[in-house]
Amino acid sequence: MTDQTPIKTSARSGGRNARRAARAAPLDAATRPIRAGMEGGRYKPLTDADVLKIHEAALEALETIGLCDAPPSGVEILTGAGAILGDDGRIRFPRALVEDMLAKAATSITLFGREPAHDLLLEGARVHYGTAGAAVNMVEPDGRTYRHSTVQDLHDAARIAHELDNVHFIQRPMVCRDITDNREMDLNTIYACCAGSTKHIGTSFTEPSFVPDALEMLHMIAGGESNWRARPFLSNSNCFVVPPMKFATEACEVMEACIRGGMPVLLLSAGMAGATAPSTIAGAIVQATAECLAGIVYVNAIAPGHPAIFGTWPFGLDLRTGAMTVGSGEQALLSAGCAQMHKFYGLPGGAAGGASDSKLPDMQAGWEQMCSNVMTGLAGCNMVYEAAGMHASLLGFCHESLILADDLIGQAQRCVRGIEVDDATLALDQMREVCLGGPGHYLGTDGTLSRMQTDHVYPTLGDRTSPKEWVEKDKPDLVEKATARKHDILSRRAPSAFDPATDAAIRARFNIHLTV
């Protein structure tokens, strides 16, 4: 991609040389075969009738079951908007209220990067992939070991993800276990992520009282509150519900504070199908949909049109053991089905895809990560969270796996881009030219050469050599190649590091654990 050799213009000289010359042409962002925000949606796991059934069931759940445990502020906001507080402490949502708030909700939002090149436009079936999660371990594939994750690991993950074209946002994927104070952990999480990348960042806050400090740091990074509010480059991943159908009291207070601070919110409902959500895929989707609709009412009752992501994240459960499983086919269906519901509402939405149950970046990890990544993408999910680096059913994060996911997600994105059908791509003219008195092959046709870079995705570390070449190259190991790339990225200065004055100011104001 960065090869600067001039383009050879005599493209018709044919064969291998012409291909080699053409492939040296650098591509600008607009002609790259894949990019953030490609349109998905050609996979519809649900029929239209099924979508309506799920919608009706979600409305009925909101109207008849409702949610308990809203904070006093939330009770006031929700009842003020028209929700009904029952004697049993549950807040129920008349369907007209839900419909009104759906009409007020933002249907198109931009998640800003600190650099505009990383802005993400969430609307329609535009698909983006990124990290997320709260892993507590770092996976070291070299020694096949798990160890506690640290703030340095998180910073390194951000720096690596910053370099990967196909990782479009960086929601905090792991917890800084070397920081025991929750306030310091939350603040250092922001610092570690933002100092590592100018892509859009996502994170959570343990307590509502931490939000003002977080906003203060964000204002410093942005160069003032007005800059921050103009382009908020960090969003709040907010587990505002404790499924089934309970508000998470403190998280709701965090959400209110974030909304007031101009921060986009991810309304995250993370039920486990068979434990905290129905075991059936349809049922888990119904509950997640109902919970996120409650969140939409909540957000839009505070600030109509505030940027919010419909975060239906139902997770799979291995019913034999009661353990979480995120790498399964059931998981891929859960997330793809949710994505279709987002499209039905016309709301920006997100779901979990791309996580693995395997402990290491092995073949199982590959098939599990691809399955849910490609299916949620094909279903048109705006935000595919946990798409890279996630192992051990969300308990482990792996830098090498993150790096390999760039190839994996790139392939999924190529699938999301889909099949273009027009006169040029149908290629009848080429077929005639080649077959009727022509060379009998398409190797040197304009239709082949001109599309070499714009139509095809080539892996960075994925291996396509012949067995013979592979032996000659000393049988390169995929994970070792990823480790080498990791060391290469981390050996350079972070391109997105803060300027010295800002960094000094932040370090003077907050206890930053990351060493310079």
Next chain:
Amino acid sequence: MTDQTPIKTSARSGGRNARRAARAAPLDAATRPIRAGMEGGRYKPLTDADVLKIHEAALEALETIGLCDAPPSGVEILTGAGAILGDDGRIRFPRALVEDMLAKAATSITLFGREPAHDLLLEGARVHYGTAGAAVNMVEPDGRTYRHSTVQDLHDAARIAHELDNVHFIQRPMVCRDITDNREMDLNTIYACCAGSTKHIGTSFTEPSFVPDALEMLHMIAGGESNWRARPFLSNSNCFVVPPMKFATEACEVMEACIRGGMPVLLLSAGMAGATAPSTIAGAIVQATAECLAGIVYVNAIAPGHPAIFGTWPFGLDLRTGAMTVGSGEQALLSAGCAQMHKFYGLPGGAAGGASDSKLPDMQAGWEQMCSNVMTGLAGCNMVYEAAGMHASLLGFCHESLILADDLIGQAQRCVRGIEVDDATLALDQMREVCLGGPGHYLGTDGTLSRMQTDHVYPTLGDRTSPKEWVEKDKPDLVEKATARKHDILSRRAPSAFDPATDAAIRARFNIHLTV
């Protein structure tokens, strides 16, 4: 699956014990969560308008470009049916002829196993996965080595595939390179596959003159010609075209002989997009469609309704190097797009999915194999060929990878099965029961316990342990587990071995290289 512990009836006793008891229940084939022939089709890579454009372009290609190099017998058959032989030696197909033959073609066919349990019904969007290919190497992941494949390797592959629930048919995946005589190689291929499994077998024949011997052996295995003709358990994988738009003269003669012998044929068009087919996905699909339509005319002009599979197998090419690539996203789109064309014609169809460019069963292999396997399945492909064990862009076959593909394909099948939406699965009643005065979780509900086995696919070798359990189990390696299973399967007597009298008769008549 084979645990015979009696079912515990007090299913409401809740929690882990109840789940453990319930999971011990053996499942009959009808209640298994996945099985051969699940209905796909919810993924439509092409719009309806795109499908029509491809259809029209294929008809125009047949009408105006046509195919050359038909054998004299083929020229007679095709012109007799209404095709037009031009002065340029090309046979062109008026669209009315194609439409007439489409009306005569079999829309539903059964590929028989030697045991009825393995019969495959090809119709609609019913999906089956199996092996195929002509790899020339065996991959030994233990030593990371490639070596020439042998008849013993092929037999072992058949024996292993026979034991794998999610490998539904066994088309010969590799070439017996230890047999230099082509006639003996073809005959020993039949022997090695059929002696290893009673699932449906596919193979090819180098020359038409080998077909009578092959039929003789098949009659012996079947216990007579009438038995063979009643339930032909082997089909001819026939590369009847040399793309672009040329008949493969000898293969056409093989096809004619096979049809006369009552053998189903796979009409296999294996163009390489960018070399022997247009580089665009749509163009490669057009050409493959046109070629297979010519095959449909050919077959049905000989024997209307003869079982034939619409085998559009366009392969991807790495345009930078000119090397084949089968693990790419472009490949997944090629095969999924073809599957949609099969559905449009209402014909039994097959395409390639599940092959990898990686040399070893590593993470790349996992993501590549899942990508095309799940996408072709979701697109409703009747026969997904090369779905298991295939590496190095079709040059290598790996027994361990074949074994791991059972889990991988099982997961893809779960995705193909999709999301059931009805009153029970919507689970509003459960939600009410759990949330309103209930336990607040779904662990012990009937809806969870009763569906533990029927809704969920559990991997055989895929690992779902926690990091702690994984360490306690001494960090099991996925590929090593597959090697252990291989040794276990091969250490037992093949359950599908021929009875001694048949075996002796075959060995007396033919030079069988496989030692007893």
